Amino acid sequence: MRRLCLLALILALSTGSAQSQDHGLWQMYEHHLKGAKYVDLTFAFEPTSPVWPAFDTASFEPTTASQPISGYVAEGDTFTYEEHGFVATSYRLPTDQYGTQLDPPAHWNKRGATISDLPPTYAVRPLVVVDIHEKVAEEPGYHAKVEDVKAWEKEHGEIPEGAVVMFRSDWHERWPTQPDRYNEKPFPGVALETAKYLHEQKDILFHGHEPLDTDTTAGLITEDWLLNNNYAQAEGVTNLDKVPEHGALVAIGFAKPKGGTGGYARYIAICPPDWEHGVTMEEAPGAPLPEHEHPLQRDENGVMRPTPPDPEQ
Numbered sequence: 193m194r195r196l197c198l199l200a201l202i203l204a205l206s207t208g209s210a211q212s213q214d215h216g217l218w219q220m221y222e223h224h225l226k227g228a229k230y231v232d233l234t235f236a237f238e239p240t241s242p243v244w245p246a247f248d249t250a251s252f253e254p255t256t257a258s259q260p261i262s263g264y265v266a267e268g269d270t271f272t273y274e275e276h277g278f279v280a281t282s283y284r285l286p287t288d289q290y291g292t293q294l295d296p297p298a299h300w301n302k303r304g305a306t307i308s309d310l311p312p313t314y315a316v317r318p319l320v321v322v323d324i325h326e327k328v329a330e331e332p333g334y335h336a337k338v339e340d341v342k343a344w345e346k347e348h349g350e351i352p353e354g355a356v357v358m359f360r361s362d363w364h365e366r367w368p369t370q371p372d373r374y375n376e377k378p379f380p381g382v383a384l385e386t387a388k389y390l391h392e393q394k395d396i397l398f399h400g401h402e403p404l405d406t407d408t409t410a411g412l413i414t415e416d417w418l419l420n421n422n423y424a425q426a427e428g429v430t431n432l433d434k435v436p437e438h439g440a441l442v443a444i445g446f447a448k449p450k451g452g453t454g455g456y457a458r459y460i461a462i463c464p465p466d467w468e469h470g471v472t473m474e475e476a477p478g479a480p481l482p483e484h485e486h487p488l489q490r491d492e493n494g495v496m497r498p499t500p501p502d503p504e505q
Contacts, residue, residue, distance in 0.1 A: 298453045316443050
């Protein structure tokens with residue numbers, strides 16, 4: 193009997209210890225994150241994506257065997273579903289300033305943190321969306337001002353410390369249809385005094401914008417100040433018109449090349465369950481993933497896409 197009582201006590205203590213170490217994170221997942229709406233703020237990049245004019249575009253092509261494997265593949269063979277059971281793609285990325293990005297200070301600052309230096313605490317932050325799209329519609333070169341941020345604060349309250357502040361300009365609408373125009377002046381930006389206000393008075397983590405540059409001034413004075421003062425920034429963000437201006441979180445992911453001077457990034461807004469846009473985990477559980485209606489084939493740019501059969505064949 194004593195042994196049974198002692199065993200029960202040990203089990204109770206171990207269970208209590210496990211519960212105390214949980215800190216409510218799994219409960220937060222069950223009660224908040226699981227039913228939240230998720231909105232992707234990231235462009236899928238490809239060889240036709242907009243890029244700064246001084247940089248080349250990417251190229252995608254099928255991977256070939258660099259050396260033979262006896263009885264399986266010959267050197268120079270292209271991997272195919274039919275012959276090898278799998279395919280792979282080789283990506284030529286002429287710059288790390290491509291697609292939706294996360295710029296670390298090293299992009300401009302020779303002593304600055306590289307992308308592989310960014311701490312894991314970047315993972316999840318409060319998301320603030322400052323809407324300037326109506327001003328941009330009237331003036332394409334409009335740069336967000338401190339008064340735009342203060343107007344947000346007057347309506348929604350203080351910007352949380354450590355937040356990510358995104359500026360909605362709706363410039364993202366040009367990405368698929370006007371890639372050459374996307375990064376031509378005039379385009380919307382962020383004024384220097386606005387960046388200083390957000391970092392020096394509001395202690396944000398970083399800001400983000402839809403164009404591929406921070407500002408259109410000679411010398412890019414806002415970007416110069418940000419990166420040379422050891423702040424990061426997000427560029428090429430999309431779908432800010434589909435997230436709430438306050439009350440959401442943003443999940444931040446990025447490739448981690450050692451010493452990288454730019455980051456191919458993924459930003460996901462986590463919105464309240466009653467938000468009109470986005471999908472829930474129930475709607476898109478992620479495992480198993482749905483199949484395409486038609487088999488994948490490479491298009492003229494080497495991108496794998498589901499392609500319906502040719503009716504004439």
